[in-house]
Amino acid sequence: MCLAIPAVIVEKKENGLAEVDILGVHRDIALDLTPQAETGDYVLVHAGFAIEVVDQQYAQETLDLIKQFPELAEQE
Amino acid sequence: MTSHASAAFDLDAFKDPALALGLVESINKLAPVEGMTLMEVCGTHTVSIARNGIRDLMPQNTRLASGPGCPVCVTSNKDIDTIIALSRVEGVTIATFGDMTRVPGSTSSLLEEQAQGRSVQIVYSPLDALTLAQENPQQQIVFVGVGFETTTPLVAMAIKRAAALGLENFSVYAVHKNMPGALEVIVNDPRVKIDALILPGHVSTIIGVKPYEFLAKKYGIPGVITGFEPNDILQGVAMLARQLHEGRADIEIAYARAVLPEGNPIARAAIDEVFETCTATWRGLGEIANSGYKIRPEFKQFDAVARFAPEVEPTREPKGCKCGDVLRGAMSPHECPLFRTVCTPENPVGPCMVSSEGSCAAYYRYY
Numbered sequence: 001m002c003l004a005i006p007a008v009i010v011e012k013k014e015n016g017l018a019e020v021d022i023l024g025v026h027r028d029i030a031l032d033l034t035p036q037a038e039t040g041d042y043v044l045v046h047a048g049f050a051i052e053v054v055d056q057q058y059a060q061e062t063l064d065l066i067k068q069f070p071e072l073a074e075q076e
Numbered sequence: 077m078t079s080h081a082s083a084a085f086d087l088d089a090f091k092d093p094a095l096a097l098g099l100v101e102s103i104n105k106l107a108p109v110e111g112m113t114l115m116e117v118c119g120t121h122t123v124s125i126a127r128n129g130i131r132d133l134m135p136q137n138t139r140l141a142s143g144p145g146c147p148v149c150v151t152s153n154k155d156i157d158t159i160i161a162l163s164r165v166e167g168v169t170i171a172t173f174g175d176m177t178r179v180p181g182s183t184s185s186l187l188e189e190q191a192q193g194r195s196v197q198i199v200y201s202p203l204d205a206l207t208l209a210q211e212n213p214q215q216q217i218v219f220v221g222v223g224f225e226t227t228t229p230l231v232a233m234a235i236k237r238a239a240a241l242g243l244e245n246f247s248v249y250a251v252h253k254n255m256p257g258a259l260e261v262i263v264n265d266p267r268v269k270i271d272a273l274i275l276p277g278h279v280s281t282i283i284g285v286k287p288y289e290f291l292a293k294k295y296g297i298p299g300v301i302t303g304f305e306p307n308d309i310l311q312g313v314a315m316l317a318r319q320l321h322e323g324r325a326d327i328e329i330a331y332a333r334a335v336l337p338e339g340n341p342i343a344r345a346a347i348d349e350v351f352e353t354c355t356a357t358w359r360g361l362g363e364i365a366n367s368g369y370k371i372r373p374e375f376k377q378f379d380a381v382a383r384f385a386p387e388v389e390p391t392r393e394p395k396g397c398k399c400g401d402v403l404r405g406a407m408s409p410h411e412c413p414l415f416r417t418v419c420t421p422e423n424p425v426g427p428c429m430v431s432s433e434g435s436c437a438a439y440y441r442y443y
């Protein structure tokens with residue numbers, strides 16, 4: 001139930017809504033909780049609301065950390 | 077789409093088997109020889125762990141216990157009965173997430189009520205419930221507010237939107253709950269013995285790190301906030317194994333792309349504006365102080381119970397159902413005598429078999 005799916009904002013609309021593309025499906029969601037989100041941003045969508053802007057840079061940092069893990073474990 | 081949107085967002089790497097292998101290797105090296113018991117708190121994790129066969133990748137004496145993070149499952153029978161009672165009020169339409177309609181209450185379920193002619197609508201978002209109210213001014217729309225901190229701010233925003241629109245035919249039955257109080261009950265349960273916690277990704281998107289810190293400081297239990305792809309989960313387990321290996325207890329984030337240490341302050345402010353905390357009754361865990369949310373007096377006109385004062389039947393618990401022990405991680409679904417024999421997804425005895433995120437439903441499907 002706490003499922004949330006990344007989507008990209010296609011167009012901001014009036015009334016705090018935005019059209020997003022979720023894996024190719026377009027629908028309107030509310031930006032009430034992420035008013036800073038702009039067109040082109042990835043947001044995490046839960047039950048019709050964006051709950052956070054997904055940070056692609058942090059995603060990369062996490063992947064880098066995952067790649068380093070075997071070496072880190074080696075050093076322990 | 078603007079150009080930077082197409083800068084591909086590489087989610088696939090979080091499923092890459094080659095990376096998974098490296099993590100599994102690390103877990104094997106770091107896991108304490110005497111074994112460890114980790115609890116995945118969140119039902120979405122339970123499903124992802126089952127679907128991706130992650131239990132099979134764990135070192136021999138590592139146990140992954142499933143926790144209480146299925147909102148439908150922890151909703152008490154009394155609350156289910158109250159929702160059913162509301163559906164019986166003349167002129168009311170219940171708008172709710174799909175899972176909720178199949179949960180058996182003491183003598184009925186929303187689906188059975190619908191078959192008797194009551195009005196029940198499945199919605200995907202609280203915004204859909206608002207639209208229903210706007211399009212059906214003669215009908216009273218009651219939205220069932222179930223869910224943890226991930227969902228509570230959405231419902232708060234829907235109530236604020238209804239207030240701004242002056243909607244008089246929209247209200248909410250709120251049974252929202254928060255996670256940290258439930259975790260404190262579980263880490264204090266002598267039957268469970270959790271060494272470390274795989275913390276829920278999207279609850280943490282809202283609340284951040286701070287509300288969990290007492291688990292590390294007061295109880296010495298490490299926690300890692302984890303995403304939902306296989307490599308997210310394996311990384312979370314590897315980070316927990318490393319903490320145990322180093323004898324540390326901290327709350328760390330393995331899901332930085334979606335969780336900031338401070339959470340989402342706008343969402344938390346929305347919760348606080350519309351709701352106040354209260355004692356909540358959890359299935360299996362009992363009453364926990366400050367673990368529930370009720371609508372503040374300022375928004376009382378949107379409180380379905382205050383509006384309709386429904387007559388609720390006496391509560392009866394489902395006979396033989398062990399959901400309570402399953403939700404605490406004290407029992408695996410397999411150990412319930414009714415599992416797969418009497419209780420199946422087609423004929424669920426308890427909510428843990430109904431909800432797609434319930435442990436019993438996940439184990440039925442994947443193990």
Ligand code: SF4
Pocket residue numbers: 396397398399400402409412413414415416419420424425426427428429430436
């Ligand atoms: S298998 Fe069915 S009866 Fe047993 S605990 Fe799960 S939901 Fe309850």
